Amino acid sequence: MAVRLLLACGSGIVTSTILEQKLKEVAEQEKLDITIRKVGITALENWIGDSDLVITTCKYNGEERDVKIMSGAAVISGIGEEKFVEDFIQIVKELQGNG
Amino acid sequence: MFSLDTIYLQIQAQDFRDVIKQLAKNLYNQGYVKEHFFPALLKREENYPTGLPSRPYGIAIPHTDPEYVITPCIAIMQLKNPIPFREMGAEENWVHVKFVFGMVVDDGEKQIPLLQSIIKFISNEEAMVQLNEADSKIKILEVVRKYILKEK
Numbered sequence: 390m391a392v393r394l395l396l397a398c399g400s401g402i403v404t405s406t407i408l409e410q411k412l413k414e415v416a417e418q419e420k421l422d423i424t425i426r427k428v429g430i431t432a433l434e435n436w437i438g439d440s441d442l443v444i445t446t447c448k449y450n451g452e453e454r455d456v457k458i459m460s461g462a463a464v465i466s467g468i469g470e471e472k473f474v475e476d477f478i479q480i481v482k483e484l485q486g487n488g
Numbered sequence: 489m490f491s492l493d494t495i496y497l498q499i500q501a502q503d504f505r506d507v508i509k510q511l512a513k514n515l516y517n518q519g520y521v522k523e524h525f526f527p528a529l530l531k532r533e534e535n536y537p538t539g540l541p542s543r544p545y546g547i548a549i550p551h552t553d554p555e556y557v558i559t560p561c562i563a564i565m566q567l568k569n570p571i572p573f574r575e576m577g578a579e580e581n582w583v584h585v586k587f588v589f590g591m592v593v594d595d596g597e598k599q600i601p602l603l604q605s606i607i608k609f610i611s612n613e614e615a616m617v618q619l620n621e622a623d624s625k626i627k628i629l630e631v632v633r634k635y636i637l638k639e640k
Binding site: 398399400402403404406407410429430445446447448460461462465466467468 | 553554
């Protein structure tokens with residue numbers, strides 16, 4: 390089963406689009422099976438139940454969920470990007486292993 | 489997307505709210521955005537900050553929903569003195585911002601290559617040094633063309 394990613398930023402347009410491109414690149418290189426949905430942060434609650442991993446470029450202040458939530462801000466600033474990509478690959482592989 | 493009339497030099501401001509206000513006011517007066525762009529942009533910056541800790545100085549990329557956009561553009565605002573913005577994804581941190589890239593975009597998909605090259609540009613320290621040394625609108629546009637639009 391593909392790992393279902395939910396990307397969220399303020400409006401679901403600018404930073405989540407940049408994040409999406411990066412993650413697609415990584416997924417292709419690493420042969421990760423993922424699907425991506427982009428939303429504005431205010432719509433996050435509506436989709437979180439249908440997701441395996443949430444990556445946001447802004448702080449998520451909602452209630453705690455079973456779903457793993459990561460910050461993707463490093464992809465935007467470029468600072469700490471390598472570490473983020475490593476973590477991302479590991480988490481997706483773990484999720485795939487469990488699925 | 490870049491043009492001389494949306495490059496603003498040596499802007500003096502009290503704080504990030506004032507920067508956002510001046511940016512929005514200019515863009516509104518020039519017909520790029522609708523009337524309620526300013527409150528929307530400010531609210532977004534307050535709730536979901538866009539300061540990026542790039543080197544050698546911080547950058548902010550304020551933006552808001554496409555519904556307020558009339559003509560898409562990327563505005564560049566050079567601040568006379570660094571102004572603290574909250575950091576994207578880490579609100580507890582403040583970033584000292586010298587350049588603001590106002591992302592007036594209406595369609596993320598269509599503008600993917602541009603957004604990506606802007607992000608690359610921002611994380612390129614050499615490019616940021618050159619941008620900082622540019623002392624006229626034309627020179628800023630030249631740096632942008634060199635790194636973002638890849639035309640020399």
